[in-house]
Amino acid sequence: MLHPWLDYRLGILLKKCAKKRIYLIITEGYRSKAYQDALYAKGRTKPGKVVTNAKGSTYSSQHMWGIAFDIAINDSRLLYDHAMLKKVAKIAKKIGLGWGGDWRSIVDTPHFYLTKWGSTTATLKTIYTTPDVFRKTWKKKVKRSKGLLLWKAQSKLTGCYLRIPNGATVDVLYAKGWYMKVRYRGKVGYVNRKFVK
Numbered sequence: 001m002l003h004p005w006l007d008y009r010l011g012i013l014l015k016k017c018a019k020k021r022i023y024l025i026i027t028e029g030y031r032s033k034a035y036q037d038a039l040y041a042k043g044r045t046k047p048g049k050v051v052t053n054a055k056g057s058t059y060s061s062q063h064m065w066g067i068a069f070d071i072a073i074n075d076s077r078l079l080y081d082h083a084m085l086k087k088v089a090k091i092a093k094k095i096g097l098g099w100g101g102d103w104r105s106i107v108d109t110p111h112f113y114l115t116k117w118g119s120t121t122a123t124l125k126t127i128y129t130t131p132d133v134f135r136k137t138w139k140k141k142v143k144r145s146k147g148l149l150l151w152k153a154q155s156k157l158t159g160c161y162l163r164i165p166n167g168a169t170v171d172v173l174y175a176k177g178w179y180m181k182v183r184y185r186g187k188v189g190y191v192n193r194k195f196v197k
């Protein structure tokens with residue numbers, strides 16, 4: 001239920017952290033409107049502490065757009081240990097993720113997100129209106145009778161993984177210049193974006 005680009009980066013983050021013997025638990029990913037509303041009610045109309053300032057009806061949580069996840073350290077003594085989360089954040093930022101620990105209004109150290117649309121959901125709301133519309137842009141189809149090569153790098157010098165057949169569906173990570181970064185059958189690479197619709 002996460003955006004393919006975030007899902008891909010989450011995989012990298014888990015691997016890089018494991019190399020440093022930091023093991024993570026994913027505690028939150030995609031949130032539906034109903035779930036976000038239930039969280040918003042906590043500490044307001046329902047018992048407990050306030051856990052979010054984002055209402056479901058306004059789509060103002062990044063989780064509702066599938067562009068954020070929350071983590072904890074997989075060690076009962078260190079779950080939300082600040083120094084450990086900071087170490088994770090350092091690795092996450094190197095692979096291009098945003099960190100809720102850098103926010104000023106509500107510091108949210110277990111929260112990581114895609115930064116392409118800024119640190120709020122305002123831009124997403126302007127472009128796509130609702131998460132359902134946004135989600136439809138995550139998958140596209142190859143439209144080329146002879147299929148489309150999936151390159152290992154933008155330069156094309158390192159060769160390609162395979163030929164994606166005409167009509168096949170790919171997960172869209174992002175588009176830039178001539179190419180689109182996509183995932184197909186577990187391989188992440190680059191295709192000519194002209195032939196992906």
Ligand SMILES: [Zn+2]
Nearest residue numbers: 068069070111
């Ligand atoms: Zn979060």
